Amino acid sequence: MCGIVGVLGRNEVAPIIVEALKRLEYRGYDSAGLATVNDGTLDRRRAVGKLVNLSDHLVHHPLAGKSGIGHTRWATHGAPSVANAHPHQAGPVAVVHNGIIENFRTLREELTAEGHEFQSDTDTETIAQLTCKHLAEGHDPREAARLTLGRLEGAFAVAFLFRGENDLMIAARKGSPLAIGHGEGEVFIGSDAIALAPMTNRITYLEEGDRAVLTRGSVEIFDAEDRPATREARTLTADQTRVEKGGHKHWMAKEIAEQPVVLADAMAHYLTADTFDFPPELPDFKEIDRIVMVACGTAFYACLTAKYWFEQLARLPVEVDVASEFRYREPPIGPRTLAIFVSQSGETADTLAALRYCRDKAAIVSVVNVPESSIARESDVALPILAGVEIGVASTKAFTCQLTVLAMLALRAAQDRGTLEAPALAAHVADLRALPAQISQALGAEDRIAAIARRLAEAQDILFLGRGAMFPLAMEGALKLKEISYIHAEGYASGELKHGPIALIDKHVPVIVLAPRDGLFDKTVSNMQEVMARNGKVVLISDSAGAAEAGAGTWEVLTMPRVAPVFAAILYAIPAQLLAYHTAIAKGTDVDQPRNLAKSVTVE
Numbered sequence: 001m002c003g004i005v006g007v008l009g010r011n012e013v014a015p016i017i018v019e020a021l022k023r024l025e026y027r028g029y030d031s032a033g034l035a036t037v038n039d040g041t042l043d044r045r046r047a048v049g050k051l052v053n054l055s056d057h058l059v060h061h062p063l064a065g066k067s068g069i070g071h072t073r074w075a076t077h078g079a080p081s082v083a084n085a086h087p088h089q090a091g092p093v094a095v096v097h098n099g100i101i102e103n104f105r106t107l108r109e110e111l112t113a114e115g116h117e118f119q120s121d122t123d124t125e126t127i128a129q130l131t132c133k134h135l136a137e138g139h140d141p142r143e144a145a146r147l148t149l150g151r152l153e154g155a156f157a158v159a160f161l162f163r164g165e166n167d168l169m170i171a172a173r174k175g176s177p178l179a180i181g182h183g184e185g186e187v188f189i190g191s192d193a194i195a196l197a198p199m200t201n202r203i204t205y206l207e208e209g210d211r212a213v214l215t216r217g218s219v220e221i222f223d224a225e226d227r228p229a230t231r232e233a234r235t236l237t238a239d240q241t242r243v244e245k246g247g248h249k250h251w252m253a254k255e256i257a258e259q260p261v262v263l264a265d266a267m268a269h270y271l272t273a274d275t276f277d278f279p280p281e282l283p284d285f286k287e288i289d290r291i292v293m294v295a296c297g298t299a300f301y302a303c304l305t306a307k308y309w310f311e312q313l314a315r316l317p318v319e320v321d322v323a324s325e326f327r328y329r330e331p332p333i334g335p336r337t338l339a340i341f342v343s344q345s346g347e348t349a350d351t352l353a354a355l356r357y358c359r360d361k362a363a364i365v366s367v368v369n370v371p372e373s374s375i376a377r378e379s380d381v382a383l384p385i386l387a388g389v390e391i392g393v394a395s396t397k398a399f400t401c402q403l404t405v406l407a408m409l410a411l412r413a414a415q416d417r418g419t420l421e422a423p424a425l426a427a428h429v430a431d432l433r434a435l436p437a438q439i440s441q442a443l444g445a446e447d448r449i450a451a452i453a454r455r456l457a458e459a460q461d462i463l464f465l466g467r468g469a470m471f472p473l474a475m476e477g478a479l480k481l482k483e484i485s486y487i488h489a490e491g492y493a494s495g496e497l498k499h500g501p502i503a504l505i506d507k508h509v510p511v512i513v514l515a516p517r518d519g520l521f522d523k524t525v526s527n528m529q530e531v532m533a534r535n536g537k538v539v540l541i542s543d544s545a546g547a548a549e550a551g552a553g554t555w556e557v558l559t560m561p562r563v564a565p566v567f568a569a570i571l572y573a574i575p576a577q578l579l580a581y582h583t584a585i586a587k588g589t590d591v592d593q594p595r596n597l598a599k600s601v602t603v604e
């Protein structure tokens with residue numbers, strides 16, 4: 001949610017900042033802006049909408065300077081407008097901010113009463129105004145920023161730039177990630193290391209509560225208690241920061257296509273020739289009586305799917321909750337509970353808060369894509385999903401990698417608890433290992449899926465149905481479709497349709513039925529017949545046996561490779577993703593940057 005960048009450079013920084021913001025645009029694209037200090041003069045440029053508008057604005061109104069900060073915004077307080085775009089400036093200080101200042105109303109009232117005039121509706125401007133006040137009181141910029149940070153409540157990553165200070169930038173993090181990049185005689189900050197990759201691969205991650213005072217020749221870090229702190233600088237590999245579309249038209253298309261490879265990588269990480277290779281700190285599942293799984297959005301659907309695996313394979317009861325509900329419900333967490341948090345970004349504010357609620361109550365395992373993220377760092381055991389950088393706002397490869405890691409974890413639980421004999425365990429592992437090849441085969445159906453999607457693009461409402469582990473996938477398929485094509489879609493458990501939603505069915509409503517030929521197939525087909533009897537347009541997604549048995553009379557049939565029923569949801573995610581992608585293409589929507597969304601949700 002919002003991306004921030006800062007540079008104390010050797011060359012003009014405006015083009016460098018715009019380039020870095022491009023790499024952060026997945027975090028928000030409601031407006032963008034930058035401020036520089038040039039020979040002591042602080043100035044800024046801002047534009048509403050995507051970054052390209054800022055670039056165009058800079059062509060006619062260039063901004064000189066070798067020190068600067070930049071921002072790409074996902075609006076929280078105040079509509080997307082130039083006045084609300086960052087950087088926010090108050091007198092001699094400019095600020096960019098990611099997160100939310102929860103006590104901004106109190107601060108704003110206090111400052112307004114003292115005569116400060118606010119130019120925007122944002123919470124961020126209180127940071128600039130408060131710092132301006134401290135400067136006017138005679139504090140130097142370092143002290144003014146320190147005093148301001150001490151008054152802020154909420155979650156933030158923030159950077160300050162000061163008039164008259166060509167060689168000073170102050171940055172701080174509390175709840176939102178911030179990386180410092182080290183160059184030769186220059187220094188950078190960014191919401192993630194990927195933004196800084198063209199400039200440097202030597203990165204220091206700030207920790208919770210850290211404040212950094214940066215000049216071209218020095219990096220001083222102070223911890224939450226204001227003590228000088230040392231934070232390790234690491235060198236990232238090209239793989240950790242590579243972001244290229246590789247010939248694909250969209251990030252989402254690239255990320256869908258990568259799934260056979262990244263799934264195989266995830267398996268290679270956790271499976272040896274004859275057993276599992278999880279970190280030794282992972283609790284023994286014999287000592288666990290109950291699992292609580294918490295996440296948001298797509299990661300939540302991954303948890304709901306994994307519930308089937310933990311319960312069926314390891315006979316462990318699982319509760320799954322969305323983080324925004326879990327954290328405020330204050331559920332009792334008994335001993336012998338394992339809490340699992342799943343998050344692509346590892347920075348989702350609600351998931352992180354839910355994790356903190358469980359601290360000291362349960363063992364905490366996270367399943368994350370970003371290993372340096374807050375959720376990973378605050379877990380007892382962090383299990384990376386190894387999906388590689390995911391840029392498309394609609395999560396695809398991270399979802400199937402989350403499922404794959406959770407499936408291996410469920411098998412490991414079954415092994416610990418002795419609920420599966422060795423041959424059954426080995427057979428399940430072999431089924432998992434077969435998935436990358438089956439996914440490659442499923443990807444081969446893309447043209448056929450695109451043709452179906454062109455028909456779906458006409459619809460106002462679309463339903464997805466599934467049973468067992470196909471039910472969470474039905475919800476995930478519906479989420480994917482609505483977020484990028486803006487068509488209203490819902491996922492239902494097949495057996496639940498007749499309890500209400502069937503009233504929605506008429507000849508205008510396509511119903512996508514996810515039904516591999518498994519033990520529940522006949523039941524699902526009965527529900528599908530109920531839809532067809534009411535003129536619903538059924539798209540049946542099944543294997544060749546299922547298609548032959550139940551394809552007659554449907555609107556469309558899509559045939560998938562045969563797959564082990566227990567892990568079929570991983571394979572059937574592919575047609576769900578491709579249907580959403582091609583429907584969005586047919587509708588001409590912005591696939592990678594759908595309206596109102598951002599990739600990393602670091603606000604509540």
Ligand code: F6R
Pocket residue numbers: 296297298299300342343344345346347348351393394395396479480483599600601
């Ligand atoms: C949907 C999507 C979101 C995220 C959700 C959680 O395609 O990407 O629903 O899954 O915002 O994000 P993470 O996994 O980063 O915690």
